[in-house]
Amino acid sequence: MKSTIPEAGVPITQSDRQEASLHGEILLRLRDYVVEGNIPEGARVPERQLCEMLGISRTPLREALKVLAAEGLIELQPNRGARVRQLGKRDLEELFDIMAGLESLAGRLACEAITDEEIATIERLHYEMYGHYLNSDMHGYFHVNQRIHESIVAAARNETLRAAYASFAGRIRRVRYSANFARKRQRWGEAMREHEAILDALRRRAGSELSDILFQHLRNKRTAAIEHLAAVGDDIAAAPADS
Amino acid sequence: MKSTIPEAGVPITQSDRQEASLHGEILLRLRDYVVEGNIPEGARVPERQLCEMLGISRTPLREALKVLAAEGLIELQPNRGARVRQLGKRDLEELFDIMAGLESLAGRLACEAITDEEIATIERLHYEMYGHYLNSDMHGYFHVNQRIHESIVAAARNETLRAAYASFAGRIRRVRYSANFARKRQRWGEAMREHEAILDALRRRAGSELSDILFQHLRNKRTAAIEHLAAVGDDIAAAPADS
DNA sequence: AGGGATCATTTTGCATTCATTTTTTGTCTT
DNA sequence: AAGACAAAAAATGAATGCAAAATGATCCCT
Numbered sequence: 001m002k003s004t005i006p007e008a009g010v011p012i013t014q015s016d017r018q019e020a021s022l023h024g025e026i027l028l029r030l031r032d033y034v035v036e037g038n039i040p041e042g043a044r045v046p047e048r049q050l051c052e053m054l055g056i057s058r059t060p061l062r063e064a065l066k067v068l069a070a071e072g073l074i075e076l077q078p079n080r081g082a083r084v085r086q087l088g089k090r091d092l093e094e095l096f097d098i099m100a101g102l103e104s105l106a107g108r109l110a111c112e113a114i115t116d117e118e119i120a121t122i123e124r125l126h127y128e129m130y131g132h133y134l135n136s137d138m139h140g141y142f143h144v145n146q147r148i149h150e151s152i153v154a155a156a157r158n159e160t161l162r163a164a165y166a167s168f169a170g171r172i173r174r175v176r177y178s179a180n181f182a183r184k185r186q187r188w189g190e191a192m193r194e195h196e197a198i199l200d201a202l203r204r205r206a207g208s209e210l211s212d213i214l215f216q217h218l219r220n221k222r223t224a225a226i227e228h229l230a231a232v233g234d235d236i237a238a239a240p241a242d243s
Numbered sequence: 244m245k246s247t248i249p250e251a252g253v254p255i256t257q258s259d260r261q262e263a264s265l266h267g268e269i270l271l272r273l274r275d276y277v278v279e280g281n282i283p284e285g286a287r288v289p290e291r292q293l294c295e296m297l298g299i300s301r302t303p304l305r306e307a308l309k310v311l312a313a314e315g316l317i318e319l320q321p322n323r324g325a326r327v328r329q330l331g332k333r334d335l336e337e338l339f340d341i342m343a344g345l346e347s348l349a350g351r352l353a354c355e356a357i358t359d360e361e362i363a364t365i366e367r368l369h370y371e372m373y374g375h376y377l378n379s380d381m382h383g384y385f386h387v388n389q390r391i392h393e394s395i396v397a398a399a400r401n402e403t404l405r406a407a408y409a410s411f412a413g414r415i416r417r418v419r420y421s422a423n424f425a426r427k428r429q430r431w432g433e434a435m436r437e438h439e440a441i442l443d444a445l446r447r448r449a450g451s452e453l454s455d456i457l458f459q460h461l462r463n464k465r466t467a468a469i470e471h472l473a474a475v476g477d478d479i480a481a482a483p484a485d486s
Numbered sequence: 487a488g489g490g491a492t493c494a495t496t497t498t499g500c501a502t503t504c505a506t507t508t509t510t511t512g513t514c515t516t
Numbered sequence: 517a518a519g520a521c522a523a524a525a526a527a528t529g530a531a532t533g534c535a536a537a538a539t540g541a542t543c544c545c546t
Contacts, residue, residue, distance in 0.1 A: 021321050056530085057532075058530095060529080062499090066307075067313045072403075078267075078498090079498055079537050081538095095403060097401055097404070101351075102348075104344070104348065105340070164341065164407070211458075266500090290528075305529090322507050322527085323509095324508095
């Protein structure tokens with residue numbers, strides 16, 4: 001008996017749906033492959049090459065490419081193939097704002113349903129993150145920080161929101177990670193204080209307040225990231241013009 | 244060679260955006276077709292039938308179906324074809340909350356960039372809507388109401404947000420429309436007052452405040468819609484229950 | 487020798503074909 | 517007559533083939 005495929009008529013969750021068929025498998029692998037940054041931005045990706053790399057024919061590959069294009073990870077130019085999407089400054093601003101909005105929403109919803117246990121878990125993560133902060137462990141801080149935000153999204157009890165959040169997060173994954181290392185010591189301290197405010201509002205289940213704090217917190221992240229990329233990012237900031 | 248099936252369905256309309264390719268054309272047409280509610284919820288949609296209806300082969304159709312599935316409009320069950328996605332009560336709650344979050348975000352962003360002219364336009368729409376309210380013109384009210392919310396989203400100056408908003412709106416389009424007619428006179432009056440508060444906050448560019456008001460406004464809409472569908476909707480509410 | 491046109495090669499888009507899986511139908515057994 | 521098993525029919529998933537477009541290379545003309 002395999003992985004408990006529900007009876008007919010019952011919707012299959014998006015994550016389960018993909019694994020069975022080949023195009024779904026390819027979709028998952030290709031998405032990871034792109035999100036992880038294995039293909040340089042704006043690079044042309046010939047179908048044939050991907051096909052032999054994955055050992056499949058073009059049909060399921062093309063289906064996966066269409067989906068990835070719909071998700072905004074790649075661009076499909078008519079008769080000219082697929083390119084990894086290049087994010088210009090404006091694109092990044094828009095995506096960061098959306099992430100801010102989604103987390104802001106997640107925080108508001110989380111206040112309606114979060115359990116004490118979940119809050120305790122987030123508190124533990126918070127202190128763990130504080131430890132990384134004190135040790136100036138950027139890498140550890142980044143990952144625990146991610147887990148905190150993911151925990152808030154999970155506490156919102158909204159699977160559709162979680163999926164949308166994950167999708168948008170994938171689109172700016174590389175940038176987010178690289179931008180994290182741009183964090184100045186001062187901004188880092190501010191972020192820690194903001195996280196304390198987040199935790200405080202969460203404990204009090206102050207939805208509207210938490211929504212505001214989260215948005216502002218992410219907005220500040222956005223500013224830091226954009227500034228960083230404007231200074232360092234030549235490859236990324238080069239995109240804003242068309243083609 | 245019988246390859247060219249002439250004028251089997253409908254001629255190609257190039258008026259649609261940049262979608263010159265066949266799969267893109269099919270995607271737009273199929274999406275509209277599903278969103279407009281031409282296929283009953285949960286109904287099986289054989290590829291063959293759609294192919295001859297659209298006058299194309301299965302390849303571009305299947306590509307379009309994959310994208311629609313990624314958008315959440317249809318479901319693809321392995322080896323069992325495509326079905327129009329059925330939204331259970333929980334799905335609707337989640338989607339309404341996301342719409343609330345996105346509009347809340349849009350309002351906040353709009354306050355940063357909206358022009359006096361845009362506000363004036365929204366004011367005109369508001370009074371037009373008020374007229375429909377006084378005349379109990381449900382249909383007119385619904386459409387002007389939509390335009391107001393779309394105007395706020397447009398004023399956010401975030402194309403990615405606009406696209407995401409449109410996508411989620413498509414998923415609950417039918418329900419939204421039908422739920423609108425469930426509006427009790429009392430709730431209708433409340434909605435009008437909320438709209439006045441929205442306009443007021445927008446004039447003052449009070450982003451955080453507008454964000455709160457919009458979320459609450461949409462939350463109230465959600466409650467009304469879910470109650471309505473719980474009472475009337477047998478087909479829609481039938482999905483979540485276990486088999 | 488340099489710029490541009492023409493032709494060959496590569497790549498993409500779509501149709502068709504082949505292989506499984508599912509669904510239906512028909513028959514047989516209890 | 518109802519249920520179960522089996523075979524046929526239909527539908528889906530993936531691969532291949534073919535035409536059109538794009539890319540690159542060669543050749544011609546000034």
